[in-house]
Amino acid sequence: MLEPAEEAAGMDGLEDGGESAQNWKLTLAYDGTDFHGWQLQPEKATVQGELAAAIERVTGERVLPQGSGRTDAGVHALGQVASFAMHAPIPPANLARALNRTLPAAIRILQAEHAPAEFHARHSAVAKTYTYRLFRRDVCPPFLARYVCAVHGALDVDAMRSAAAAVLGEHDFSSFAATDPDRAQRIAQQEANNVRCITRSEWDEPESGLLVYTVSGSGFLHHMVRNLVGTFLEVGRGQRSPQGTAELLRIRNRSAAGATAPARGLFLHSVTYLE
């Protein structure tokens, strides 16, 4: 389905006199600290808005790049993917270089490539991986403060690993989904489906003082990774048992699980597509 902005720009390849648009795939990294999230908003700096403006400056075409998913304000990306169609016949490496010259340094295009016409960054994604970084030493260096959640006090990492393993597989993650104002209505309409399949869920200590959660899955509900991390932290502090995690999934009630961990520790690591 075409986005309104694409339609306005004649991006469908049918209504523009036969000249067909090229579909593009961009892979990008960003520091989300100073953006109001991914999604375009009037009068606010957002990653999607900066990207659309940069594409227009470089090619003269107005398109709305579609992300693999929205990231919230303060959430970072190492490998976000965006897709859009446009007519400008620019070689991929040149587009990447030209966009990086005009984008803020907090957003970098890692790769620009042609994509098949049916490719869509969100609809074509088959899996995503997120990481969440906890910093455990007393004083968090100012150069890390934007990219970690600093935690104090002892943590039982084995218990956190055990709780993380309990969410592997296919489950209804309603207990870990942000409260959605439209949810009651959606449930009434039988549209709510909070079942997701998690294929990786583990805690690692890549270096002293840093504790990193990595989670891969078929898809993620709003705030799901941050709610999982907040719950695992309560397990690490001894406020919950790791064995209780399965029960949390079963009862499908957001108020049963832990607090939402802060945005700044979260990175969209990568998005997976079928070749």
Add this chain to the structure above:
Amino acid sequence: MLEPAEEAAGMDGLEDGGESAQNWKLTLAYDGTDFHGWQLQPEKATVQGELAAAIERVTGERVLPQGSGRTDAGVHALGQVASFAMHAPIPPANLARALNRTLPAAIRILQAEHAPAEFHARHSAVAKTYTYRLFRRDVCPPFLARYVCAVHGALDVDAMRSAAAAVLGEHDFSSFAATDPDRAQRIAQQEANNVRCITRSEWDEPESGLLVYTVSGSGFLHHMVRNLVGTFLEVGRGQRSPQGTAELLRIRNRSAAGATAPARGLFLHSVTYLE
């Protein structure tokens, strides 16, 4: 000599009824990106201003912490040192912890300690070390962009090393000093002394893509490190010969040397005091 703010707060230990003030030494790190430099300025966020405000919130005392030197807007510190005197009888570890709770995350107290009455962060310093970080790969990760200067194209690192070695020892660094509006007057008053002694000046590649200049010396003129780096970069690009560096020192003319490298790559690494 007392600063005005210290005088106003009765910090001299004589005019306050005999209760003598304790002298303090703070070691701190900061991300300078979002500050208008070290020095207190009305209506602007500065590191000295944030620190003074935090000390007042914690202890109720108004003091003006003296830095080992000013850092410009955008320059970072791994080990800046500040000194001040105050009456609050707070244990050093508690002061550090309390300040870190109230300071922005971009400023962290690494150590707070009592200091002898005669200690002054600037006057007592015997040497300083700065580092400057160049990033050489095509695309600079957004998470590094605040902390490096990204450079493109080939660099002759051996030539840069040779030029860096040429500034070792005692020299007049006028060619590398920022133009000072008061300088003509100071020269007339025979107060200008741009002679400094450099004891370390070298380029290293601690990891692929990162090129780091480290310089230690008895003291540094305004913009001196950034002007040295800008000049060494021109040597690396083949725009100057490394052999020309000695001549640059000899002619003592700012316009003969290279451009000023951007603030964001520069870190005040550490300040040395006699025990």
